[in-house]
Amino acid sequence: MLERIYKAQQIIDKACKQLGRKINIMEVCGTHTVSIFRNGIRSILPANLKLLSGPGCPVCVTHQGYIDTMLELAKREDFLIATYGDMIRVPGENGSLESMQTNAQIKVVLSSEDALELAKDNPDKKVVFIAVGFETTTPATAVVIDEASQQNIANFFILSNHKLVVPAMRALLSEKNNKIDAFLCPGHVSVITGSDIFSEIVEDFSRPCVVAGFEPIQIIEGIAEICKQLAEEKAELKSIYNAVVTEKGNAAAQRMICECFEPSAGYWRGLGKIDKSTYQLKEKYSQFDAFKHFGITDVPGKERSGCRCGEVLCGLIEPPECKLFGTSCTPDEPIGPCMVSSEGACAAWYKYNRKESDESS
Amino acid sequence: MKAAKNKKILLAHGGGGRLTEQLIRHNILPKLRNDVLAKLGDSAKLDFHSESLFFTTDSYVVKPLFFNGGDIGKLAVCGTINDLAVAGARPLALSLSLIIEEGFEFAKLDKILDSIGQTAKENNVDIVTGDTKTVEAGGVDEIFINTAGVGESIEGVELGLDKLEATDKVIINGSIGDHGLSVMSQREGLEFQTELLSDCAGLGGLIGQLLENTDGVKFMRDATRGGLAATLSEISSGSKLNIEIHEKNIPIKPSVQAAADMLGFDILTIANEGKFVAIVKPESADDFVKICKAHPLGKETSIIGKVTESSGEPTVRLITKIGGKRIIQMPYGRELPRIC
Numbered sequence: 001m002l003e004r005i006y007k008a009q010q011i012i013d014k015a016c017k018q019l020g021r022k023i024n025i026m027e028v029c030g031t032h033t034v035s036i037f038r039n040g041i042r043s044i045l046p047a048n049l050k051l052l053s054g055p056g057c058p059v060c061v062t063h064q065g066y067i068d069t070m071l072e073l074a075k076r077e078d079f080l081i082a083t084y085g086d087m088i089r090v091p092g093e094n095g096s097l098e099s100m101q102t103n104a105q106i107k108v109v110l111s112s113e114d115a116l117e118l119a120k121d122n123p124d125k126k127v128v129f130i131a132v133g134f135e136t137t138t139p140a141t142a143v144v145i146d147e148a149s150q151q152n153i154a155n156f157f158i159l160s161n162h163k164l165v166v167p168a169m170r171a172l173l174s175e176k177n178n179k180i181d182a183f184l185c186p187g188h189v190s191v192i193t194g195s196d197i198f199s200e201i202v203e204d205f206s207r208p209c210v211v212a213g214f215e216p217i218q219i220i221e222g223i224a225e226i227c228k229q230l231a232e233e234k235a236e237l238k239s240i241y242n243a244v245v246t247e248k249g250n251a252a253a254q255r256m257i258c259e260c261f262e263p264s265a266g267y268w269r270g271l272g273k274i275d276k277s278t279y280q281l282k283e284k285y286s287q288f289d290a291f292k293h294f295g296i297t298d299v300p301g302k303e304r305s306g307c308r309c310g311e312v313l314c315g316l317i318e319p320p321e322c323k324l325f326g327t328s329c330t331p332d333e334p335i336g337p338c339m340v341s342s343e344g345a346c347a348a349w350y351k352y353n354r355k356e357s358d359e360s361s
Numbered sequence: 362m363k364a365a366k367n368k369k370i371l372l373a374h375g376g377g378g379r380l381t382e383q384l385i386r387h388n389i390l391p392k393l394r395n396d397v398l399a400k401l402g403d404s405a406k407l408d409f410h411s412e413s414l415f416f417t418t419d420s421y422v423v424k425p426l427f428f429n430g431g432d433i434g435k436l437a438v439c440g441t442i443n444d445l446a447v448a449g450a451r452p453l454a455l456s457l458s459l460i461i462e463e464g465f466e467f468a469k470l471d472k473i474l475d476s477i478g479q480t481a482k483e484n485n486v487d488i489v490t491g492d493t494k495t496v497e498a499g500g501v502d503e504i505f506i507n508t509a510g511v512g513e514s515i516e517g518v519e520l521g522l523d524k525l526e527a528t529d530k531v532i533i534n535g536s537i538g539d540h541g542l543s544v545m546s547q548r549e550g551l552e553f554q555t556e557l558l559s560d561c562a563g564l565g566g567l568i569g570q571l572l573e574n575t576d577g578v579k580f581m582r583d584a585t586r587g588g589l590a591a592t593l594s595e596i597s598s599g600s601k602l603n604i605e606i607h608e609k610n611i612p613i614k615p616s617v618q619a620a621a622d623m624l625g626f627d628i629l630t631i632a633n634e635g636k637f638v639a640i641v642k643p644e645s646a647d648d649f650v651k652i653c654k655a656h657p658l659g660k661e662t663s664i665i666g667k668v669t670e671s672s673g674e675p676t677v678r679l680i681t682k683i684g685g686k687r688i689i690q691m692p693y694g695r696e697l698p699r700i701c
Contacts, residue, residue, distance in 0.1 A: 005683050038627065040685025110549060216683045331693045342625060352687040 001217055008217075008224035009044060015227035016046040023049045024179050025226055026172075026315050028165055029186030030057035030343025031214050037352040039216040045223070052315030053345035055168045055271060056186060058133040059086045060313055060337045060344045063267040065301030066161050067337075068092050071100065073128055073159070073290070080105040080122055082115035083130035086341045089334060091304070112137075112144040119148070119156035128290050131158040135192045138162040138279055139253040142260040145285055157290040160279055164263055165189050166197050167277035173205045176271060176314040182208040182226040184219065187241045194249030195239040202237045211239035260285055267300045269337065270310025309336035312345050319349040326350060370465040375495030384493060388471060392478035393457070397489040405489035407454055411513035415450035417441060418509035424699045426469065426503060428544045430559030433506055434476035436634060436701060439563040440585070441510040442484050446568040447581040447637050449520040450512030455481065457491040458507040463498045473504065484563035486510070518572045524579040525600040529668040530646040532639045534567070534653050535560065535661040536612040537589050541631035541700050542620040549624070556616040562635030567656045574652055577645025584636045585701060587692050590629040590677075592638045594691040597675040604677045606666035606689065629679075630692040632700045640668065 016023060027033060033053045036042060042051055055061045071092045074081045081097065085108050088097040097106045105125065109115045112129060119127035131141045141158060148156045169183060185198050190211045198209040208229040212222030221240055229236055239245050257279070266278025281289040291298060303310065307329070308322040319325045319338070329335040331347050338344035373380045390399065397405045421437040431439075438455065445452040457477065461470070481488055543557040564583065572578060580600075584592040589611070597604045613628060621628040635658060641649045646664055653659030677689040 001682070002684070037687065038681075039683055040679070040681040040687040041683070043686045044684055216681070216685075220683065351690060354688065354690070 004217055005220055008220045011224040012049065012227045013046055015231035016049050018231050021048065023181050023227070023230060024052055024315065025049065025182050025184055025223060026052040026054040026180045027184040028054040028056035028169060029189065030341065031188065032184060032186060032219060033057065033345055033348050034343055035214045035216060035219060037348040041216060041219060052180065053312070054172065054315055055268065055313045056165070057338070057341050057343040058163065059090060059341035060309060061163060061168070061268050062090070062132055062161055062337065063269050063300055064092070064303055065267060065299040068301050069296055069298070070130055070159060071097065074100055074106055078125055080107060080118060080125040080127045081130065082107050082109045082118050082127055084109065084132070087130050087132065089340045090337045091335065093304070112140045116144040116148055116153065116156055119153050123155060126155050126157065129158045131160045131162055134163050134165050134189050135257070136188045138261065139192060139256045142256040145260045145281065145288055146256070148288055149285060157288055157293055158281070159290040160281060161266070162261065162279035163266070164277050164279070166200065167274045168268060168271060169201055171271050171274045172314060173207065177316055180207065180315060181230060182210070184222050184226065185209050185211040187211060187213040187245060190239065190241065190245040190249065192250050192253045194247050195237065195245050196247045199237050202235050206235040208235045209237045211241050211245055213241040213244065267298065270313040272300070304335055307336040309338040309346070312338050319346040326354060368467055370461050370463060370467065370470065370495055372463045372495050372497060375461070375493055381493065388467070389474060389491070389493070392474040393481065393488045395487040395489065397487060405454065407489065407511065409453060409513045413514050415445050415448050415512040415514065416509070417444040418507065419444060420505060420507045421701060422505050422699050423544065423701050424502065425547060426473065428547050428559055429557060430543055431561035432473060432476050433504065434473035435480045436561055437506040437508045438477055438480040438484065439561055439634060440701065441508040442486060442563040442565045443583040445510050445512035446565045447583050449515060449518045449572060449581070451515055451569055452484065452486045452510055452512045452565045454487050454489040454511055456509045457488045459493045460501050460505045461493065461495050462501050462503050463495055465503055470504070480563060484565050515569070515572050520578065520580050522580055522596065522599040525602055525640055525668055527602065527668055527670045528643050529579060529640050530643055530664050531604060531606065531666040531668065532641055532646065532649060532662060532664050533584070533589070533612070534637055534659040536614050536617065537584065537633055537636060538613065538617045538621060538628040538631040540634040541588070542617050544700050545624060546620050557620060560633055560635035562658050564635060564637055564658060567653065567658045568637065570656065571649060571652055575645050575648045577642035578639060578649065579642060580640040581637050584633045584638050586632050588630045588632055589638065590627070590689050590692050593677045593689055596638065596640065597677045601671060601675050603669040603671040603675055604666060605669050606677065606679050608679055608681045610663050610665045612661040612663050629689060634701060
């Protein structure tokens with residue numbers, strides 16, 4: 001493995017030297033972010049190559065309006081909120097699901113199936129599943145919607161904020177940050193969608209897109225491929241994760257998504273409202289749609305004072321540039337979602353890199 | 362008098378009357394038999410020979426009570442023995458305090474007591490005093506156990522963070538994360554749980570051998586809650602020195618790594634129940650490793666890094682497998698709940 005790493009490093013070093021300017025590569029997947037920090041990948045890259053953590057962590061991209069809605073539902077009588085672990089710590093103005101746990105019914109689940117089981121076990125409660133995540137987790141939600149429909153489970157609802165990754169990448173490049181030179185594209189989203197979904201970024205924006213897995217060697221080889229393309233002034237879509245990712249993806253999972261959901265306009269933290277970026281339940285499944293059933297209007301919401309998670313997500317600043325970072329916002333008492341989620345850029349920076357950045361600053 | 366007929370613990374079993382007497386005489390004493398305990402005095406009288414005495418206590422609330430590789434009883438004995446042993450003490454005797462929920466099955470209690478008795482015997486310590494309380498249903502979750510332990514000092518051995526110097530070696534006696542991930546995966550009902558085995562073990566024997574047969578052991582700590590990351594951070598901040606660890610030298614079982622990845626945990630922060638970190642002067646390190654490797658609890662012993670000078674805030678650095686560098690910090694936030 002070390003030989004492969006050394007070879008990739010040589011390609012990266014040569015390309016970066018040749019380019020002679022600052023190069024920004026963005027990863028759009030929380031698992032990439034964690035792997036990059038945990039393996040110290042930044043520390044072996046040339047100084048003019050910068051890795052940016054983009055909108056790839058489901059908790060981080062979730063807009064404050066959704067968080068506020070989730071917290072408001074948790075207060076209602078006869079409601080039971082089923083959520084993946086990370087969401088319970090995202091704070092609103094008056095605390096998080098975790099801090100409400102003593103007087104509200106909140107249950108951490110490991111899968112959408114568990115959430116549906118909760119609904120079956122608690123027929124007197126309205127069970128709302130906090131359905132967040134990208135194309136990777138959407139099929140699992142679709143499966144339980146299908147089950148709930150077939151079994152006629154009337155007390156099961158989802159508050160869908162499932163996201164599509166490509167519309168966010170488009171919004172980033174066209175509105176927020178055109179300094180991004182290339183994308184390291186997420187392996188597990190691509191397993192579902194196929195790597196072809198990124199071709200529009202290559203075609204419309206001339207940015208290299210390289211799909212890579214999560215092992216450090218795969219990430220480094222992905223970065224090497226990007227650097228090579230940049231040095232050759234090329235922009236291509238390439239997958240170096242061919243063992244798992246195909247061009248067309250998992251057709252069955254895509255069918256499940258299509259059966260239940262359709263892309264609609266939705267809010268993102270830091271990116272605002274993006275057209276066709278959020279999966280909404282189709283009309284025929286609207287009885288499970290918590291927004292519709294309980295008459296909730298989705299709103300962007302107001303970010304907590306001083307929090308710059310939005311700019312972090314867009315690659316406009318690095319976490320230590322936020323005044324709250326490491327002072328009033330820490331993993332123990334997070335203010336923004338990027339510090340809550342273990343996949344968030346701020347949490348990863350704090351955990352694996354904090355002292356290094358203290359020393360260099 | 363026959364053994365208790367009840368299949369479940371009643372509140373009255375903690376009431377101090379006949380049922381309590383029955384419980385102690387028929388369920389507890391036979392499993393822990395020794396001369397001191399048999400007297401059932403209000404206090405145990407111990408004879409010891411060293412000038413100073415080591416004293417420690419710990420409570421055990423693990424869920425589930427029975428896990429691959431151990432149970433709450435074994436854990437309660439090993440955990441306290443290990444706290445004594447890593448401090449440089451020879452464990453002598455333990456106390457055992459049970460807080461039991463009304464309705465708890467006798468079958469489970471017997472199994473736990475068997476395990477306590479057997480583990481104590483294997484580790485050459487006696488349970489010399491104890492207490493039993495019962496609480497109403499919901500007052501505790503099944504059973505909580507507290508053990509306290511005393512140990513005597515080993516001649517010529519004095520461990521302390523103040524003894525650490527740059528170039529000292531950092532050694533661990535085997536693979537990390539086994540206990541925490543075994544318990545967690547069992548709790549979450551993950552498919553691969555059967556492959557995972559807690560490392561729960563009493564380290565008194567191995568550590569006794571090490572301290573009696575090698576010079577140059579400067580400090581030891583068992584890497585329990587917070588895992589290797591917490592232990593190394595404590596050693597670094599307590600000694601005001603840096604530590605440099607090589608990821609490639611840390612023993613990790615592939616199945617444990619897979620479980621950590623699946624559950625999204627950093628394996629360095631996962632609890633162990635049969636692992637110590639030792640700081641040993643460089644010229645003694647090879648002897649130390651040799652003794653460890655000859656012992657069943659130290660076959661995978663590895664020198665994982667070294668102590669280095671620190672100019673600023675003491676830091677633990679990890680050289681990753683790919684040659685990158687990152688820091689290791691005291692874990693924060695959500696520790697895994699009820700892992701021990």
